[in-house]
Amino acid sequence: MFKKTEKSIKHTEIVQYENTVDNLAASLHPKVQHLVLSKITDLQSGYIEFLFKPDILAGTKKLAVFRPGQFITFDIEMKDMKTTRSFPLVSSPLDARSGFYKIILKREISDKVGNFILKNWREGQKFSIGAPSGNFYYEKLRDFSNVVAVAFGSGVFPFMSMAKAIYEGDENFNLTLFYESNRAKNLVFKRFFDWIASRTDKVRVVYILENENLSGCKRGIVSRDMIEENVEGGYSIFLSGSQKFYEYMKNQYFNYPPKLYRTFDLKQSVDVISQKNYPKFVSSEIFNIQVKCRNGIKVIQCMKNQTILSALEKNGINVPSGCRSGKCALCHTKIVAGQVYIPDDFDGRRIADFKYGYIHPCCSYPLSNLILVVKDC
Amino acid sequence: MKDYDIIVIGAGSGGLAAAVTALKKNKRVLIIEKRNVPGGFSTSFVRGRFEFDVSLHELNSFGAYENQGELRRFFENYRIAPDLQWLQIDEAFRLISLDNEIDMEFPSDVWKFRGKLLEMDSDADLALSAFFKLGHECLEAENFIAETNGKPDIKLLRKRYPNYVKFASYSLDKVFKLLHMPKKIKDVLSAYWIYLGVPPEKLRFSHYASLFLNYLKRHPYIPKERSYAISLSFDKKIRELGGKILYNTAVEKIITENGKVKGVLTDKNEKFFADKIISNLTPYTVYRNLLDNPVERDLKKTSIREFASCGFTVFLGLNKSFKDLKIKNYNYIIYDTLDTQKSFADASSLKTNRMMTVSCPNVVSRDYSPEGTTILVFNTFFTADAWKEVKEKDYYKIKSDYAEKMIETFEKKLNISIREFIEEIEIATPVTYSDYLGCPDGNIYGFLYGTYHGIMDDLSFLHESEINGLRFCGGNTVRQFGYGQAYLSGYRAAMLSMLDGMDGKNSHISAEDRLALNEIDANYYKKPRYIEINIGGEKDE
Ligand SMILES: Cc1cc2nc3c(=O)[nH]c(=O)nc-3n(C[C@H](O)[C@H](O)[C@H](O)COP(=O)(O)OP(=O)(O)OC[C@H]3O[C@@H](n4cnc5c(N)ncnc54)[C@H](O)[C@@H]3O)c2cc1C
Numbered sequence: 054m055f056k057k058t059e060k061s062i063k064h065t066e067i068v069q070y071e072n073t074v075d076n077l078a079a080s081l082h083p084k085v086q087h088l089v090l091s092k093i094t095d096l097q098s099g100y101i102e103f104l105f106k107p108d109i110l111a112g113t114k115k116l117a118v119f120r121p122g123q124f125i126t127f128d129i130e131m132k133d134m135k136t137t138r139s140f141p142l143v144s145s146p147l148d149a150r151s152g153f154y155k156i157i158l159k160r161e162i163s164d165k166v167g168n169f170i171l172k173n174w175r176e177g178q179k180f181s182i183g184a185p186s187g188n189f190y191y192e193k194l195r196d197f198s199n200v201v202a203v204a205f206g207s208g209v210f211p212f213m214s215m216a217k218a219i220y221e222g223d224e225n226f227n228l229t230l231f232y233e234s235n236r237a238k239n240l241v242f243k244r245f246f247d248w249i250a251s252r253t254d255k256v257r258v259v260y261i262l263e264n265e266n267l268s269g270c271k272r273g274i275v276s277r278d279m280i281e282e283n284v285e286g287g288y289s290i291f292l293s294g295s296q297k298f299y300e301y302m303k304n305q306y307f308n309y310p311p312k313l314y315r316t317f318d319l320k321q322s323v324d325v326i327s328q329k330n331y332p333k334f335v336s337s338e339i340f341n342i343q344v345k346c347r348n349g350i351k352v353i354q355c356m357k358n359q360t361i362l363s364a365l366e367k368n369g370i371n372v373p374s375g376c377r378s379g380k381c382a383l384c385h386t387k388i389v390a391g392q393v394y395i396p397d398d399f400d401g402r403r404i405a406d407f408k409y410g411y412i413h414p415c416c417s418y419p420l421s422n423l424i425l426v427v428k429d430c
Numbered sequence: 431m432k433d434y435d436i437i438v439i440g441a442g443s444g445g446l447a448a449a450v451t452a453l454k455k456n457k458r459v460l461i462i463e464k465r466n467v468p469g470g471f472s473t474s475f476v477r478g479r480f481e482f483d484v485s486l487h488e489l490n491s492f493g494a495y496e497n498q499g500e501l502r503r504f505f506e507n508y509r510i511a512p513d514l515q516w517l518q519i520d521e522a523f524r525l526i527s528l529d530n531e532i533d534m535e536f537p538s539d540v541w542k543f544r545g546k547l548l549e550m551d552s553d554a555d556l557a558l559s560a561f562f563k564l565g566h567e568c569l570e571a572e573n574f575i576a577e578t579n580g581k582p583d584i585k586l587l588r589k590r591y592p593n594y595v596k597f598a599s600y601s602l603d604k605v606f607k608l609l610h611m612p613k614k615i616k617d618v619l620s621a622y623w624i625y626l627g628v629p630p631e632k633l634r635f636s637h638y639a640s641l642f643l644n645y646l647k648r649h650p651y652i653p654k655e656r657s658y659a660i661s662l663s664f665d666k667k668i669r670e671l672g673g674k675i676l677y678n679t680a681v682e683k684i685i686t687e688n689g690k691v692k693g694v695l696t697d698k699n700e701k702f703f704a705d706k707i708i709s710n711l712t713p714y715t716v717y718r719n720l721l722d723n724p725v726e727r728d729l730k731k732t733s734i735r736e737f738a739s740c741g742f743t744v745f746l747g748l749n750k751s752f753k754d755l756k757i758k759n760y761n762y763i764i765y766d767t768l769d770t771q772k773s774f775a776d777a778s779s780l781k782t783n784r785m786m787t788v789s790c791p792n793v794v795s796r797d798y799s800p801e802g803t804t805i806l807v808f809n810t811f812f813t814a815d816a817w818k819e820v821k822e823k824d825y826y827k828i829k830s831d832y833a834e835k836m837i838e839t840f841e842k843k844l845n846i847s848i849r850e851f852i853e854e855i856e857i858a859t860p861v862t863y864s865d866y867l868g869c870p871d872g873n874i875y876g877f878l879y880g881t882y883h884g885i886m887d888d889l890s891f892l893h894e895s896e897i898n899g900l901r902f903c904g905g906n907t908v909r910q911f912g913y914g915q916a917y918l919s920g921y922r923a924a925m926l927s928m929l930d931g932m933d934g935k936n937s938h939i940s941a942e943d944r945l946a947l948n949e950i951d952a953n954y955y956k957k958p959r960y961i962e963i964n965i966g967g968e969k970d971e
């Protein structure tokens with residue numbers, strides 16, 4: 054019975070498949086992309102733009118295309134700790150095909166990592182990142198073709214990419230952006246949007262100033278009424294800003310179907326203690342965490358209003374991370390003992406995570422001493 | 431130098447089962463997994479209010495507690511996932527053809543299923559009896575062969591399973607012909623081929639039998655907590671038994687010396703040593719990417735088998751209950767036409783492929799997703815060439831257009847609306863599957879189980895390596911794809927690996943010995959079976 058097989062083995066040529074689909078996968082979702090920071094531009098008014106090109110010498114010939122609204126994640130290596138930061142791409146898919154990515158940072162970033170970046174990143178510097186990721190993008194099968202976007206300050210970044218992609222024909226939907234600021238001088242990207250809006254009917258911008266009157270701008274604060282005065286028919290709403298702003302909009306859109314209501318989630322600082330369901334009594338300001346990792350056990354400390362991920366990072370324990378908002382599951386970690394608080398908006402745990410004790414430390418805060426098992430350190 | 435008794439590469443379903451099996455025998459085991467979670471395909475993801483199972487729609491050879499299949503016995507024995515809610519699926523499928531030839535529901539119970547077929551044509555009684563008997567014998571024979579890792583005592587095999595030896599390498603279609611199966615009934619019995627990726631003319635009967643008939647015999651099952659929970663349960667068990675799992679770590683090389691396994695090298699530049707390795711990655715991947723000096727014969731063996739098909743999945747979270755949406759079935763199988771050869775040929779292009787399966791877990795468990803919502807998952811497959819033409823620039827548009835086409839076809843045929851209720855959507859293409867788990871060219875269906883070579887080939891030593899100490903497990907490795915197979919192949923690989931001789935040779939153990947060793951199936955083979963099948967016509971060739 055086996056003779057037949059033996060014969061067929063003998064006469065078989067060794068096949069090497071073409072792997073066309075694997076190659077497509079590698080260019081759409083590369084595991085690493087080597088970049089050179091090719092240009093830093095001070096946009097005045099407090100914003101700095103970083104332009105990256107593929108590092109051809111290191112083997113990256115072209116950049117992965119992405120969906121407008123996605124972000125890229127950088128490993129940041131500081132003297133005393135390693136961490137990650139993600140930034141929405143402000144450039145478009147066409148820009149990626151032409152060979153560059155752009156991100157923008159605000160100058161007065163109060164946090165240590167932001168300051169480190171502004172101080173240390175130099176033109177010519179090399180970086181290795183993964184593929185762009187995130188789920189904040191237009192999806193024609195789900196969203197209305199009318200999309201209302203609302204943003205303050207740097208919340209506007211993902212919409213810059215969307216607007217440009219619409220103008221360039223890579224995306225096809227109607228975008229009405231409500232772009233709010235306290236004063237005219239802080240509507241930093243007005244010129245960019247005016248330029249796009251004057252070239253395509255599909256992008257409209259409504260400017261809103263809180264404290265100033267200016268022709269062409271509405272005075273006040275954005276509200277559902279204001280939006281509905283300006284938009285006809287059904288629409289999906291895309292929000293990008295702080296958690297406080299999301300709360301405010303949630304009240305405005307109380308009972309609005311979640312289908313039509315999407316938020317850009319990249320973690321900003323969350324005032325965890327003031328969250329609605331944060332426990333009234335927490336036994337201490339600071340807790341001990343016993344961490345089991347590849348090379349043994351470490352005991353570290355974490356403040357009650359500090360994410361566990363940041364405590365791990367500050368103590369030199371490496372946990373992969375990306376979105377830092379409970380969505381990408383990269384930081385997935387086992388909790389063996391103790392209690393944590395996780396704000397509802399950032400709780401991306403799966404049913405089995407609850408059952409078998411796993412958390413996303415990027416948005417978990419200690420409520421007691423803890424024992425964790427990290428996967429990689 | 432030896433750090434571990436066994437190193438398992440990959441914590442997919444096969445690798446996890448292998449590790450637990452070896453740990454239970456007090457071996458020192460290390461598992462190395464590239465991703466940050468266990469399970470491979472056996473996982474889930476969250477979008478908004480919904481948690482989607484990546485791949486599990488029907489678990490094979492599990493069965494009710496009172497009617498345990500091989501897989502359930504393994505789970506019970508090793509206390510895997512004891513605390514999950516297992517949902518029995520009473521429906522085999524609702525078969526629909528777009529050309530209106532059929533639209534009928536079929537239950538997932540052998541007797542009821544047969545009853546339904548007999549309603550369609552009562553003259554088929556004899557043919558059906560023979561068909562199911564033959565199928566049953568195939569199931570048993572394949573288990574027997576698997577237990578012996580493809581080196582069964584042939585005499586014993588012939589004696590116990592004479593019909594298997596005779597007919598198993600026939601195609602499903604050929605068996606139909608031999609039995610003079612009426613066309614209508616043939617169409618229904620063939621419906622399942624969409625899950626196997628091979629049309630009845632090419633599908634080997636034994637392969638068909640071991641999947642489809644197994645479902646009918648014990649009903650399909652799913653855990654309410656998603657397949658990811660099974661994976662985490664394995665992880666927990668492995669830790670309890672003192673096993674070590676390294677996540678976020680990929681194996682880059684298998685270190686060999688004089689044709690023997692020595693250890694592995696990881697992407698973090700660590701080396702771990704063991705003289706036994708069980709790979710959850712396909713032989714194809716291992717020989718081409720992980721070994722510096724693959725053996726020619728091994729490379730040839732992986733060249734004999736063709737990859738089957740690549741997958742395309744649309745995950746939908748709908749903001750309306752399945753009742754309000756008027757979705758009545760768990761599992762729809764939809765073909766353009768019941769002409770299987772045409773459907774298969776159409777699968778080679780995005781333009782022509784119209785077949786699909788649609789499954790709705792809420793039908794089995796109403797609160798599978800939050801109240802007032804429904805999860806609906808569309809699946810189809812393409813043969814390898816279909817995605818070759820896709821350009822990077824058009825990729826996102828193509829995937830969304832194709833998903834739209836599937837949804838529209840379903841809406842139109844069932845006269846229901848879906849689209850306006852889509853709250854969350856995720857689309858997985860062959861590119862996604864290639865990216866996520868590195869299955870070659872997005873192929874999720876293992877190998878083509880054609881009839882082009884001998885009975886034993888993919889049951890037997892095609893997956894065995896010439897390298898001593900190296901064994902394989904998993905869905906794309908041994909025989910057949912799928913969860914049941916992946917877990918059980920892990921169990922078997924571990925059992926055999928432990929037997930692999932000190933003399934450096936992979937073990938060749940007689941069927942009798944193997945039976946004695948097997949703790950699970952000890953009683954399974956007690957009485958020899960002779961089943962006379964009433965088949966006239968052709969001779970065995
Ligand atoms: C959409 C879809 C639907 C399906 N539906 C069903 C169904 O209803 N019923 C059914 O029975 N089956 C179904 N299947 C098939 C089933 O999911 C698979 O056959 C089975 O899960 C495969 O398991 P495996 O053991 O081969 O491991 P895999 O899941 O392939 O896992 C391999 C593991 O190895 C890891 N790995 C890869 N490379 C390396 C490396 N270099 N170093 C370390 N680790 C590595 C991977 O990360 C992964 O965790 C479906 C599959 C798909 C895609």
Ligand code: FES
Nearest residue numbers: 375377382384415
């Ligand atoms: S970093 Fe994304 S979930 Fe924690």
